[in-house]
Amino acid sequence: MDVTLLGTGAPAGLPRPDCPCAACAATQGEDARAATALLVDGALLLDLTPGVAFAAARAGRSLGGVRQVLLSHPHDGPAVEVPAGLPQPGRVPDGRELALLTGHRVRAVALDAPGTGYAVTGPDGRRLLYVPPGGAPAGLEEPAEPYDLVLADAVGRPDALAKLRAVGAAGPTTDVVAVHLDHDVPPGRELARRLAAAGARAVPDGTTLAVGSYEDVPDVPRRTLVLGGARSGKSAEAERRLESFPDVLYVATGGSRNGDTEWAARVSAHRERRPGSWRTAETCDLVPLLKDEGPPLLVDCLSLWLTDAMDAVGAWDDAEWADGGERALGARVRELTEAVRATRRTLVAVSNEVGSGIVPATASGRRYRDELGRLNAAFAAECEQVLLVVAGQALVLRG
Secondary structure: OEEEEEEOEOOOOEOOOOOOOHHHHHOOHHHOEOEOEEEEOOOEEEOOOOOHHHHHHHOOOOOOOOOEEEOOOOOOOOOOOOOOOOOOOEOOOOOOEEEOOOOOEEEEEOEOOOOOEEEEEOOOOOEEEEOOOOOOEOOOOOOOOOOOEEEEOOOOOHHHHHHHHHHOOOOOOOEEEEOOEOOOOOOOHHHHHHHHHOOEEOOOOOOEEEOOOOOOOOOOOOEEEEEEOOOOOHHHHHHHHHOOOOOOEEEEOOOOOOOOHHHHHHHHHHHHHOOOOOEEEEOOOHHHHHHOOOOOEEEEOHHHHHHHHHHHOOOOOHHHHHHHHHHHHHHHHHHHHHHHHHOOOOEEEEEEOOOOOOOOOOHHHHHHHHHHHHHHHHHHOOOOEEEEEEOOEEEEEEO
């Protein structure tokens, strides 16, 4: 079974007409995308969009063999003309299955938003799932057989992918291709980077995919360090990297700070931003978590872990620091980095990048700055990917 992506963009296309945003202004060439429509084996058309016949011709395909046209999401714009020779489009009721004379079976998948998803099984037994814009599958049963190909809005609804992974419908060899792409993310390398972190990819309009061929599926980095200054967007970047995965354990190293209302407001803002399915552990005892099997870890942040570790060894007192405190802290850092090296869990850690600005006025401040720099370097050495976030923009330093 093969699928030709006649379009891969949002319903309004990309760039959006008359949109002045930077992403639309930068979208050109193969980054330009028509509204998403799929041609399966030349026989099944999923979603009828303006100019679909011309899109098929540009891709070297014909719509002459189409036997069924199915709509997946409500259409709010002007009526789309049905090209001559195509059957009238329809919609399969949720849970119902349609058998085509071509040997394809199409089952309608219920969503948590208006619209219908379609699970298609080809004559060769290969399976794909197409999820329309703005929706995620609802009422999934566990365990599920993994699809060979998933086409969904991996940028706008990453939780849809998380739900599929939670029940096994999206597995390690599932090719996840992002469709319904809009101007939320700058095109080109930034889009590819964000999708790769979620184990997904994007392809240009007109691409034909062989369902079941997954050589191009990106490998998700197992260990990632995200660095950045205050309010740089480093925590949001770290959270975004795991929002398409279920059962993430968020490890908060900051504690409650004894009723500090400003700190409590920061913690509350972080919690509200995280998916509801994530669990939270407030601890600086990271080594046991890294040694355990389990879901992905998001550690935010290493700078607060270091504060706790320096408190424990008396690092703020010059005499204690000289009398074994420095050696004790070095041992703690080595224990942590060795656990990072050995861990089998997916790990994303956040830390502050310091030392590029004003030199601290106190010896203890300079000590903390120096030790955090050393910790960041040691931790980064054990990670497949290291990012530096500046003004909300992620720069890849490694990986």
